[in-house]
Amino acid sequence: MNDMTPEVMNTKGISIKEIAVTFNQGSPSEVEALRPVNLEFEPGEFIALVGPSGCGKSTLLNVLAGFTTPTSGTAYVGNEPIIKPDIDHGMVFQDYALFPWLNIIDNVAFGLEQLGVKKSERYEIARENLKMVGLEDFAEKRINELSGGMKQRAAIARVFATNPSVILMDEPFGALDALTRRFLQHQLLEIWQKNKKTVVFVTHSVQEAIYLASRVIVMTARPGRIKLDKNIDLPYPREFTSDEFRDYEKLVYDQLDEELAKTFKLEGGGGFHE
Amino acid sequence: MNNQVNTASTVLPYIYAGIFIVLVWQSVVSFTNAHVTLLPPPLLTAQTFFKLIVSGELFVHISASLGRVISAWLLSSLVAIPLGLAMGRWKRFEQFLDPVVELFRPISPLAWIPLAILWFGIGETGKIFIIFIATFFPILLNTISGVKSVDPVLVRAGQVLGCNNDWALFTKVILPAAMPTIIVGLRISFGTGWAAIIAAELVAAQVGLGYLISDGMEILRSDLVLVGMVTIGILGVMIDAVFQFLNNKFA
Numbered sequence A: 001m002n003d004m005t006p007e008v009m010n011t012k013g014i015s016i017k018e019i020a021v022t023f024n025q026g027s028p029s030e031v032e033a034l035r036p037v038n039l040e041f042e043p044g045e046f047i048a049l050v051g052p053s054g055c056g057k058s059t060l061l062n063v064l065a066g067f068t069t070p071t072s073g074t075a076y077v078g079n080e081p082i083i084k085p086d087i088d089h090g091m092v093f094q095d096y097a098l099f100p101w102l103n104i105i106d107n108v109a110f111g112l113e114q115l116g117v118k119k120s121e122r123y124e125i126a127r128e129n130l131k132m133v134g135l136e137d138f139a140e141k142r143i144n145e146l147s148g149g150m151k152q153r154a155a156i157a158r159v160f161a162t163n164p165s166v167i168l169m170d171e172p173f174g175a176l177d178a179l180t181r182r183f184l185q186h187q188l189l190e191i192w193q194k195n196k197k198t199v200v201f202v203t204h205s206v207q208e209a210i211y212l213a214s215r216v217i218v219m220t221a222r223p224g225r226i227k228l229d230k231n232i233d234l235p236y237p238r239e240f241t242s243d244e245f246r247d248y249e250k251l252v253y254d255q256l257d258e259e260l261a262k263t264f265k266l267e268g269g270g271g272f273h274e
Numbered sequence B: 001m002n003n004q005v006n007t008a009s010t011v012l013p014y015i016y017a018g019i020f021i022v023l024v025w026q027s028v029v030s031f032t033n034a035h036v037t038l039l040p041p042p043l044l045t046a047q048t049f050f051k052l053i054v055s056g057e058l059f060v061h062i063s064a065s066l067g068r069v070i071s072a073w074l075l076s077s078l079v080a081i082p083l084g085l086a087m088g089r090w091k092r093f094e095q096f097l098d099p100v101v102e103l104f105r106p107i108s109p110l111a112w113i114p115l116a117i118l119w120f121g122i123g124e125t126g127k128i129f130i131i132f133i134a135t136f137f138p139i140l141l142n143t144i145s146g147v148k149s150v151d152p153v154l155v156r157a158g159q160v161l162g163c164n165n166d167w168a169l170f171t172k173v174i175l176p177a178a179m180p181t182i183i184v185g186l187r188i189s190f191g192t193g194w195a196a197i198i199a200a201e202l203v204a205a206q207v208g209l210g211y212l213i214s215d216g217m218e219i220l221r222s223d224l225v226l227v228g229m230v231t232i233g234i235l236g237v238m239i240d241a242v243f244q245f246l247n248n249k250f251a
Ligand SMILES: Nc1ncnc2c1ncn2[C@@H]1O[C@H](COP(=O)(O)OP(=O)(O)OP(=O)(O)O)[C@@H](O)[C@H]1O
Pocket: A023, A024, A031, A032, A033, A051, A052, A053, A054, A055, A056, A057, A058, A059, A060, A222
């Protein structure tokens, strides 16, 4: 199912069919997180998911990862319905989720070990992936010896090491400072342009979304639905300052502002535009 | 260099503490003019201490006590760790067993002495049983909390990295993540087990530090009692230092 040779491209599309999620259904604390959502992601697309806080972005990503069972609907990777977590749907977490009892290379090789790849081969693959993110000299280091940016690079190496067909990222750079963040965005783009995996990337930053993604999806305030689905037809590398970039930014911000205004009203706050 | 500084900075406070205790001890003896059977002076106690070392008798007591604590502690780990892992992992199981644990926990190891004698007689088994009781709960409770406090994000990371059954997830993620807390439990319980040695050896012991103390009391040799107490204190600190060392080395 999962080809380990890095030369072989492994990428699949994602189909989201009528996915709805309601937490604690039937209880007083019931929360409708997602209203039936339909989306088709082509193999190799870089999807950025933006939306107001609490609108259900993580929920959707967790459905795709197989962590959350949707209340209704089905999501597919390729033709396979997603029913549980699978090494073929890799994930990068905001707080890295590296295993502190393993050193860097053993973290990167962890998934390969579960797949039964033999030791010499998995270290070879792990080393290649560490090199890809520029951490080859840190292979034997312990997790707590790395900075936040290096930890996230190690986590990116770890997810690419098992060559999954889709990669899910939930605000992976959210905890990093602006400079580190720029560097990692750049690095992630380079990697993605090489292997064209399908990436679903949740972010709060409109700029980050337009800088990285081939397609940006704006979600409505909770319950999450699709507000805007826009291809970003700009060549890479993109310039934050170009007019086209600014136009896309404005478009996305306008859509987001409408939703934010709703959120504030819902929460009983004052008017959004004072 | 750095290591020497470290050793000095951990050992020195104990040396100061020792000097302080001896000073207070000696002044109490001088001011109250206490009879030797009530409170022997530090010097006499030190002489007895060295006599017992030279004759090798002290080491016989130490190894007997240490042997009992180690066997009870190992036995306790063998039961408490798997039980704690299961309780931490399965909510139902924990909900069922937790009240049982909470009911037994406040019962001091001392309270088990009569039953220990009735059940196991006055041999080694009864003594080990008492220390087993003393070491059991710290290991159990730390194991449970270690498993329950594993970061759920690490569990998810394990799941998307191919741990696709409970066993793989348990051995590859949950157990190693809980390990530091389990080790803390092992360390604490060795301490409580060591402290329970007196209770255990109160029961017809022929050898051991607890025996040294209770025998000293019967023959009105308070210096022997104090030697036993001092030895237990010093060894307690040393054993804890060994655990600290192992912990620093592997965590
Ligand atoms: N396990 C859960 N149980 C109950 N409610 C939940 C659960 N997970 C999420 N929710 C609720 O569902 C809604 C959507 O949450 P979600 O985490 O998907 O939002 P988000 O868009 O990722 O927000 P943010 O941008 O702040 O990360 C929120 O109102 C949240 O409180």
